[in-house]
Amino acid sequence: MQSGALPTIHDVAARAGVSKSVVSRALAGAYGVAPATTARVKRAAIDLGYVANANARGMSAHRTHTLGVFVRDASTPFYGHLLTAFQLQAAARGYRVVTATGAGSFPIAEERRALETLVSLRVEGLIVCSGALPVEDVLPFARRIPTVVAGRPERDDAVSSVYCDERGGGRGLADHVADLGHERVAVLTVSPSGSLTQSARTDAMVRRLRSRGVDVARIRSEDHGADPRDLDSFVDRVVSLGGVTAIMAPSDHWAVGVLEAMRRRGLSAPGDFSVTGYDAVAPFATELFGITSWRQPLGVIGALSVDDVVDQIDGRSSGATHTAIDGELVVGRTAARR
Amino acid sequence: MQSGALPTIHDVAARAGVSKSVVSRALAGAYGVAPATTARVKRAAIDLGYVANANARGMSAHRTHTLGVFVRDASTPFYGHLLTAFQLQAAARGYRVVTATGAGSFPIAEERRALETLVSLRVEGLIVCSGALPVEDVLPFARRIPTVVAGRPERDDAVSSVYCDERGGGRGLADHVADLGHERVAVLTVSPSGSLTQSARTDAMVRRLRSRGVDVARIRSEDHGADPRDLDSFVDRVVSLGGVTAIMAPSDHWAVGVLEAMRRRGLSAPGDFSVTGYDAVAPFATELFGITSWRQPLGVIGALSVDDVVDQIDGRSSGATHTAIDGELVVGRTAARR
């Protein structure tokens, strides 16, 4: 038993000695089907290992109960946690999730194609999380399918967005560094095309530091290879600047790169330089690693994103909304009083 | 333009002034369609923002070109990297990937349901990665759909498996520790029901250490709360044992827990105890973290898994295969000569 091709509703009907219609109803809610028949049908379905074809069902029902999620790179804990949060909340709301993922440096064109794949699957809602994909590429789909951009602020009223307040976070971290007494700080930045969110938060850091009278050296990662794993020349640059006592990175990932490069130079944090990151997702946020950072509540962002699309699908929502979530300072051991 | 419901092949046909069949062929490969017509059809499709319904296509074509991947918990870098590897190789082989994932402690029953979801989507192949789901729960599906269990060895000839040689890895790490001169070692173990792979590797560690004359204290995590984040009582136990100079953990994740608990006790590695992990996936494998570990080549495992299922689907493979991949020692800074 139970081998070969997958059985169809027809096979179940034959085995139970009824018509397909009865099987459909018996397995659905059993309204208007004799109890005995229902039992017989269910038994037949189990014997055959019947699993209804969701695609066929979706066609006639015009509903797939599926959400499409696009994440830039599932291999990083940041997106991984988000993914898990989506899955959890979607299940709670009665939806399935299909995921399209890139790998690291995903060309924008590929990301667009990935979105099309999701649409071809006739997902009922779209959740996009990519620090890089321009909103223009999302809009064509957003006009047809309820869409929310997660983890990044948007303004367009065709798409919803749920995100952590980047500027607020950047300011919060900057205040912390300023409070620690640092008077000359190097801020490592990335280009907006690299990551909208990261550049927004570093912008905020620079601005807040300056408004507090701190001397800021803004250093672009593009000038130093733009590779978080090879920041040696960046560190050299900071050292040569002289007088810098703290380094602020656009993310924990970059901060780790900075710390490693420092380590190769025989420098350590916070002894030689105080270092801050951003995201505070495990395992960086662990006590052991101890990076001073700013935590984004990924579980909340994920849940609210799902709620937003589902509400749009159910027509319970008027239109696109933009929700900012507050993060919180995570005091680690890589930044200290000057 | 381009808003409202998604257009169907019918809409495109109407706009191009041809029949649906022509549209289908023109968009597919354009065999036997006048160049002028093809152009007209393509233009109409673009104007309408047409994206073919993959579900409907799958029904008539009896092919979905979709692989179903189940990962236990996408939020960990280990599974995240695997996921990325699958996606990459699947794309190269012309397949799409839909992912079902749980979150952390996923009840086995839920995992079974997740597999059913994948089957209901009529995926053509199944890739299962879960250290916990028993093979018995996979078998019913494996008999009908080409299946490969990734990251864990199997014996059954109904499913393929691609995995890293756990015993070899356990032995390799044990040899490293023994070579470093440790004569009394504590090995933290997990139950097979918790993780088949982790228990296999720690078993191998214990055996190899003993065969080399090392005094081994085998300590079960279940006796200490079984939570990687709270290993204080475990560390206390190791300390009270006396004479132990090294601790071997079942994974980097556990090792981090051990290191943190040590830290809370004012102990450090390798000064007080040498500590080893397992997996060596970023960011633990980074220079900064420096955990001495054993690396599993996740990219290779992912690619070979996809190749295996796809070959089975294409009928290019005779049957289930079991492929063991060798890992490699990652020398970090948490383990040192005694």
Next chain:
DNA sequence: CTGTTAGCGCGTTCAT
């Protein structure tokens, strides 16, 4: 080269 027809597996009227 193009239009017509027949399903794919399922849910849903509508009769019976």
Next chain:
DNA sequence: ATGAACGCGCTAACAG
């Protein structure tokens, strides 16, 4: 309470 018939969007024969 049950069955027959139709259609979802698409591809694959089959005619023209």
